[in-house]
Structure formats: C-alpha cells, structure tokens
Amino acid sequence: MDNFMAARSQMALSLGFHIIFSCIGMVMPFFMAVSHFLYLRSNNNIYQNITKAWSKGVAIFFATGAVSGTVLSFELGLLWPTFMKHAGPIFGMPFSLEGTAFFIEAIALGFFLYGWGKFxxxxxxxxxVIVGVSGLTSGILVVAANAWMNTPTGFDLVNGKYLNIDPIKAMFNPAWFSQALHMSIAAFAATGFAVAGVHALMIYRKKNIEFHLRSFRIAAIFGVLAAILQPLSGDISAKMVAKRQPAKLAAMEAHFNTEPYSPLILGGIPDEKNKTVNYAIELPGMLSFMIYEDFKKPVKGLDQIPKADQPPVAVTHYAFQLMVSLGMLMMALGVIYLIALAKKKSWFSKNWxxxxxxxxxxxxxxxxxxxxTVTEVGRQPWIVQGVMRTADAVTPMPGIAYSFYLFTAVYLSLSCxxxxxxxxxxKMVPVLYDVAGKPHLKAH
Structure with missing residues (x-):
C-alpha cells in the first residue's frame, strides 16, 4: 500500500468510525430530553429510569466521539498538510465554532448527569436540551466545512494564491444547507432505528417490557419521521450535486452517456471499460425528470467529463444504491409503524x-x-472540488501504511x-430510582 492510499484509507477509517458516534451524539440527547419531559409532566418513574439509562449511553458515546473527533482533527494536519495550509484559513471558522459548541455540550452534559436532585x-x-442542541449544532458546522470542500467559495484563486478570503461566505457555501439537512435527518433516522431495535429485542425477550416498550416508542417515532422525510432532503441534495458536481452525480447513477430522456438506473454492475451497466433496471427519462423536472432534458454524463476528473464509478454507484435501498426499507418500515400507532396497536406486541x-x-x-462514501469517493480526484487534487495534498512523509495498521487496531479495540x-x-437496566438517582432495585 503506497502512502497516498494509506492516507486515504486511514482518513476513511477514522471518519467511518467517528460518524457513528457523531450521529448518536447529535440525536440521542433529544430522546433523553423527551423522556425527561414526560417524567416531569407525569411523575412516572419509568420515564425517569429511561432518562437515566439513556444519559449513561450518551456519556459513553460522547467520550468516544470526543476522542475519535480529536484524532480526525490531527489527521487533517498530519496527512494533508498542503490542504490545511491553503484551505485552513478559508474554512477554519466552522471548525472553530464547532469547538465552542463541543465545550458547551460537555458542560451541559456534566450538569445533566450530576444535576439530579440538585437543580x-x-x-x-x-x-x-442544551446537550442535544449543541451536539446537533456541532455536527452541522462540521458538515458545513465538508460542504465547502464540495462547493468551494469565499476566496479568489489568483496565480496559485488564495486571496480575498471571506470565511462567512465559505461557511455558508452553496451546499451547506442541503448537506446539513440531509445529514441531520439521516442521523435521526439511523439513531432512532438503532435505539428502537435494541429495545425491540428486549421486548422480544420479555425483559422489563414496560420500560422497553416506552423507550421503543420514543426512539421509533424519531426514526420513523426522519426516514419518511429523508427522500425530500435527498432530492434537494441530488439537485445540488447535479448543479455543482455533475461528475459525482454521473458516478452515483453510473450515467455514462449524455442523452435526452436520461434514464434512472436501479441496481446494475457498471462496466467502465465499455461504458455500460449490466443487469440494471432502467427507467427512461426519470433521471432527467428528477433533476430538471423535464423528462427530455439531458443530464450530463461521464462522456462530457475528462477521464482524469472522473471519480471511481463502481464504488460510488454501489454505495449510492445501497444508501437509497436502505433508506426506502426504513421508510417502508416507518409506514408500518404509523399504521400500528394509528390503527393496529396490538402489533407492538407481535413477534413479527x-x-x-x-x-x-x-x-x-x-x-x-x-x-x-458517496460524498467522499464521488468527489475524487479532488480534495477541494475543482481547486486542489487529493494527490497534491497528501503528506510526503513515508511510513503512513504502518500508521494505518496501528489506527485500525486501535479502532477495533475501542469498538470492542x-x-x-x-x-x-x-443488561443492567434500572427499574426503580429515588429522586437523587440511587437505585433501589435492578433487574436483569
């Protein structure tokens, strides 16, 4: 493995690990706040127990996310020094504000964890609530920095120099809203279904059913609503990508040829050599309609993009198809949940x-x-779209492969x-607490 691939692999590993904890840190405090609110309104100790149980989970994920996020910050400078030298002054503002949001989140979480019976x-x-708001704000700010890499603004590039820097314009770049909206909804959907799934397993095993049923309903409603809204944010994001990153859209759709009635491709195996997609279902004109609301208007294909500027098609296409397929499955499950909530409450106790x-x-x-994967691989070969190539930003220092192997071992250990x-x-679900938070009884 050469230094370039090792640096990209290490960054991908770190980001892939961190994003899970970021999503949970952005969303789960809101679950906690809802259950806490229900406890304050009803004085039902089950909701207090849910709140305390979830707050411990939030603390675990916050600590892990803080560590992995710090590693990512260092990696940007160590693995991509040229990128940070030129881009740092331009898009540094959202990172600085993210640090502020992180500290507010840490302080608020400390108050919440140790504030039972004291405030x-x-x-x-x-x-x-502040834990959730600051966590969500932190995530949006980081996504704004990534959006700048996809749609760089807020500077003039003159003879290789970055002049007339406007950090506000850079932060509120054309893609920040669509990416932040899509990522935030995705975080709610992913965390909602994950937490609901864990509590559904406990209900299935007949463990503390009342506790887990109420927990399940809180988490599931967040996940279900987010899953149903996600296609709307996906449509906004796709149209932004079509406008600002046509090569990425073409790779996502494995769209090789620019033609009227551009087809929407479902599934398939891209053949980059012959510029075809095997075993795919094609819906003529649907891609044109989804992007331009015109069945006939051609969507720019890879044939109009220089070979050196084309992203890896297969990886981007497979990742996009996987994302959309899973999103549709969660949306379908969301519809089933809403039917159960409205008319078939008996379903909540059914094994199926x-x-x-x-x-x-x-x-x-x-x-x-x-x-x-779509966002990052689909932007290649650029680290900053149309401005700086990834290969030009990597560190010249040797031995990155060994760093990648070391970090892989560390992340696997941390995951365990x-x-x-x-x-x-x-397993150790508290069933009865007093006001100060001391357990009277534990059930297994």
Missing amino acids: NKWFHWFTG FLKLFILATPLGFIAVEAGW VVVFLLYRQI
Whole structure:
C-alpha cells in the first residue's frame, strides 16, 4: 500500500468510525430530553429510569466521539498538510465554532448527569436540551466545512494564491444547507432505528417490557419521521450535486452517456471499460425528470467529463444504491409503524413486528456510511472540488501504511470496549430510582 492510499484509507477509517458516534451524539440527547419531559409532566418513574439509562449511553458515546473527533482533527494536519495550509484559513471558522459548541455540550452534559436532585427540575431538563442542541449544532458546522470542500467559495484563486478570503461566505457555501439537512435527518433516522431495535429485542425477550416498550416508542417515532422525510432532503441534495458536481452525480447513477430522456438506473454492475451497466433496471427519462423536472432534458454524463476528473464509478454507484435501498426499507418500515400507532396497536406486541425493528437496527448506520462514501469517493480526484487534487495534498512523509495498521487496531479495540460497555448498560437496566438517582432495585 503506497502512502497516498494509506492516507486515504486511514482518513476513511477514522471518519467511518467517528460518524457513528457523531450521529448518536447529535440525536440521542433529544430522546433523553423527551423522556425527561414526560417524567416531569407525569411523575412516572419509568420515564425517569429511561432518562437515566439513556444519559449513561450518551456519556459513553460522547467520550468516544470526543476522542475519535480529536484524532480526525490531527489527521487533517498530519496527512494533508498542503490542504490545511491553503484551505485552513478559508474554512477554519466552522471548525472553530464547532469547538465552542463541543465545550458547551460537555458542560451541559456534566450538569445533566450530576444535576439530579440538585437543580431546579426544569433547569435540569433544559441542560439536557442544551446537550442535544449543541451536539446537533456541532455536527452541522462540521458538515458545513465538508460542504465547502464540495462547493468551494469565499476566496479568489489568483496565480496559485488564495486571496480575498471571506470565511462567512465559505461557511455558508452553496451546499451547506442541503448537506446539513440531509445529514441531520439521516442521523435521526439511523439513531432512532438503532435505539428502537435494541429495545425491540428486549421486548422480544420479555425483559422489563414496560420500560422497553416506552423507550421503543420514543426512539421509533424519531426514526420513523426522519426516514419518511429523508427522500425530500435527498432530492434537494441530488439537485445540488447535479448543479455543482455533475461528475459525482454521473458516478452515483453510473450515467455514462449524455442523452435526452436520461434514464434512472436501479441496481446494475457498471462496466467502465465499455461504458455500460449490466443487469440494471432502467427507467427512461426519470433521471432527467428528477433533476430538471423535464423528462427530455439531458443530464450530463461521464462522456462530457475528462477521464482524469472522473471519480471511481463502481464504488460510488454501489454505495449510492445501497444508501437509497436502505433508506426506502426504513421508510417502508416507518409506514408500518404509523399504521400500528394509528390503527393496529396490538402489533407492538407481535413477534413479527418486533423482528422487523430488530433486523432494522443497523440499517440506518450502514446507510450513513454508504452516504459518506458517496460524498467522499464521488468527489475524487479532488480534495477541494475543482481547486486542489487529493494527490497534491497528501503528506510526503513515508511510513503512513504502518500508521494505518496501528489506527485500525486501535479502532477495533475501542469498538470492542464500547460494545462491552453498552452491553453492560443494556443488561443492567434500572427499574426503580429515588429522586437523587440511587437505585433501589435492578433487574436483569
């Protein structure tokens, strides 16, 4: 493995690991705040127990996300020094603000975890809300920085020099809203289905059914609503990509030829040598309609993009198809849940219904990983779209492959630790607490 591929692989590994904890850190505090609110309104101890159980999970994911996020920050400078030298002053503002949001989140989480019985009950609840808001803000700011890499603005490139820098314009670049919206909804869908799936498993096993049923309903409604809204944000994102990154869209759709009535391709195996897609289902004109609301208007294909500027088609296409397929599955499951909620409440105790959510537990995070693969691989060979190539930004220092192997081992070990801690947390579900948070009874 050469230095270039090692640097890209290490960055992909770090980002793929961190994004899971980022999503949970952005979303799960809102679950916690809802259950806490229900406890304050109803004085039902089950909701208090849910809140405390979830807050411990939030703390675990916050600590792990903080570590992996710090590693990513260092990697940007160590693996891609040329990129940071030129791009850092331009898009550094969202990273700086993200640091502020992170500190606010850490302080609010400390207040929430240790504030039981010590603060005014509504102030205590508010600190939990702040954890969620600051976490969500932190994620949006990081996505804004990534969006700048896809649609760079806020500077003039003159004779290789970056002049007239406007960090505000760079932060609010053309893609920031569509990417932030799509990522935020994806985080709610992924986390909602994952948490609901865990509680569905406990209900299926007849463990503390009342506790897990109420937890399941809170998490599931977030995930279901997000999954149903996700295609709308996906449409906004796709149209932005078509306008600003036509090569990425062409790779996503394995769209080799520019032609009227551009087809929407479902599935298939791209053959880059012969410029065809084998075993695919083609819907003539649908890609044109989805992008331009005109069945006849041609969508720019890879034939109009220089070979040196084309992203890897197969990886981008497979990742995109996987993301969309899983999104549609979650949306279908969301519709089933809403039917159960409105007319078929007996379904909540049916094994087939619980099994659907158990099987759906990882789907959202697989879709998120696939989506980030589309975002990053689909931008290649550029690290900053149309401005700087990834190969020109990598560090000249040797031995990155060994760093990649080391980080792989570290992340695998950390994953095992997190899984172990979560397993213990799920197994040791508190059933009865006093106001100060001291357990009277534990059930296994």
